[in-house]
Amino acid sequence: MTRFTAAEFQFMPEPQTLTISRPDDWHVHLRDAGALVYTVPWSAAQFARAIVMPNLKPPVVSTAQALAYRERVLAAVPKGSTFEPLMTLYLTDTTPADEIVRAKASGVIHAVKLYPSGATTNSDSGVTDLRRVHAVLDTMQELGMPLLIHGEVTDPDVDVFDREAVFIERHLTRLRRDFPRLKIVLEHITTQHAADFVRAQPELDARSTPLLAATITAHHLLYSRNAMFSGGMRPHYYCLPVLKRERHRQALLGAATGGDGRFFLGTDSAPHARLLKEAACGCAGCLTAPHALELYALAFEQCGALHRLEAFASHFGADFYGLPRNTGTLTLERVPTTVPARLPYADGEIVPLDAGQILPWRIAAGLSSA
Numbered sequence: 001m002t003r004f005t006a007a008e009f010q011f012m013p014e015p016q017t018l019t020i021s022r023p024d025d026w027h028v029h030l031r032d033a034g035a036l037v038y039t040v041p042w043s044a045a046q047f048a049r050a051i052v053m054p055n056l057k058p059p060v061v062s063t064a065q066a067l068a069y070r071e072r073v074l075a076a077v078p079k080g081s082t083f084e085p086l087m088t089l090y091l092t093d094t095t096p097a098d099e100i101v102r103a104k105a106s107g108v109i110h111a112v113k114l115y116p117s118g119a120t121t122n123s124d125s126g127v128t129d130l131r132r133v134h135a136v137l138d139t140m141q142e143l144g145m146p147l148l149i150h151g152e153v154t155d156p157d158v159d160v161f162d163r164e165a166v167f168i169e170r171h172l173t174r175l176r177r178d179f180p181r182l183k184i185v186l187e188h189i190t191t192q193h194a195a196d197f198v199r200a201q202p203e204l205d206a207r208s209t210p211l212l213a214a215t216i217t218a219h220h221l222l223y224s225r226n227a228m229f230s231g232g233m234r235p236h237y238y239c240l241p242v243l244k245r246e247r248h249r250q251a252l253l254g255a256a257t258g259g260d261g262r263f264f265l266g267t268d269s270a271p272h273a274r275l276l277k278e279a280a281c282g283c284a285g286c287l288t289a290p291h292a293l294e295l296y297a298l299a300f301e302q303c304g305a306l307h308r309l310e311a312f313a314s315h316f317g318a319d320f321y322g323l324p325r326n327t328g329t330l331t332l333e334r335v336p337t338t339v340p341a342r343l344p345y346a347d348g349e350i351v352p353l354d355a356g357q358i359l360p361w362r363i364a365a366g367l368s369s370a
C-alpha cells in the first residue's frame with residue numbers, strides 16, 4: 001500500500017513549503033488518565049485548539065465533569081504550548097435542560113454531542129429516542145449551543161454501509177425541521193448523501209454563519225473501503241462510520257476542497273491500543289492526530305487543491321463556532337517522512353494510520369505562538 005517508493009521521490013520537485021494559519025481540530029478523542037500524556041502532545045503539536053469528545057468511561061455528562069476533564073487535559077499540555085481544549089457534553093436521555101445553561105455559562109463548553117445509543121465506541125449511555133431530548137434541544141437552540149451528531153442509525157436491519165444515509169433520512173431531516181435555528185455539526189461525514197444534505201441547507205443565522213456544517217476526517221478523504229480489505233483484513237483502517245466506496249470519497253474530496261465554509265477539519269483521531277484493534281472483535285477508530293496535517297495535505301494535494309487547505313483547516317471551523325481565527329502560522333515542508341510503525345501509548349503501543357508508509361509532507365517549524 002506504499003504510495004511512493006524512495007526512488008520515485010528522487011524525481012519529485014525540490015521540497016516546497018506551505019504556510020497556513022494555525023489549524024484547529026474540530027473533533028478529537030483525547031481519552032483520559034494514562035492516555036493523555038500521549039494524546040494531548042500529539043494534538044498540541046498540530047493544532048491550536050480542539051473540540052474534545054466526551055465519550056469517556058463514564059461519559060462526560062455534566063458541566064462539573066467537563067471542567068474536571070479539562071483540568072486533566074490541561075495538565076498534559078506540553079510546556080510552552082498554548083493548546084486549548086474546547087470541551088463538550090455527552091447527551092443522554094436524561095440530560096436536564098439546566099445542564100445546558102450551566103455548560104454555556106462555564107465559557108469552556110462549546111458543544112453537546114449526540115451519540116445514538118449503541119452507534120459507536122462508548123455510546124451505550126447515548127440517546128435512545130430523539131423525542132426524549134426535545135426540551136434540551138430547545139434550550140440549546142435558544143442559547144446557541146451547537147449539537148454535534150454521530151449520524152448513524154443503530155437499527156440492525158440497516159446495512160452498516162447505509163447507516164449514515166438512513167440517519168439523515170429518518171432523523172436529521174426532522175431535527176432540522178423541528179429545530180430550524182439549532183446549530184448542528186454532522187460529524188465525520190462519509191457519504192455523498194451527507195455532503196449533498198449539508199449543501200442543500202440554505203439557512204444562515206443572524207451572524208451569517210451556517211446552521212448546519214460537517215467535519216471531514218483525513219482517512220475518509222484518503223481511503224475508500226477497499227483499504228480495509230487490501231490483501232487481507234486491515235483493522236487499522238476500521239473506523240465508524242466505516243469507510244465507503246470510492247464514489248463517496250470523491251464526493252468528500254469535492255466538499256472539503258470546494259471552498260464551502262460548511263465543511264471543515266475534524267480528525268476524529270480515535271486511539272485504541274494495538275491489541276484492541278488487532279483482535280477478533282477489534283475497536284473502531286483510526287489514530288491520525290500525530291500526523292494529521294501531513295495526511296490532509298496529501299489528500300488536498302492529490303486533487304490539486306493545496307491552496308484550499310488553509311480555509312478548511314484554519315478558518316471555517318472557527319467561523320462556525322463563533323470563535324476568533326488563530327494568529328500565528330504552521331509550516332509544512334515537502335520532505336518525505338515515514339510514519340512510525342508503532343508509537344508508545346498507555347499500557348503498551350499503538351499503530352498510527354498509514355504506519356510504515358511515506359508521506360510527502362511534514363510539519364516544519366511546529367506551531368508558532370505569535
Ligand SMILES: NC(=O)N[C@@H](CC(=O)O)C(=O)O
Pocket residue numbers: 029055120121150238239240241268270271284285286
Ligand atoms: N470514530 C470511531 O471509529 N471511533 C470513535 C467514536 C466515534 O467518533 O464514533 C472512538 O471513540 O473510538
Ligand SMILES: [Zn+2]
Pocket residue numbers: 120150187188240241
Ligand atoms: Zn462518531
Ligand SMILES: [Zn+2]
Pocket residue numbers: 027028029053268269270
Ligand atoms: Zn469521533
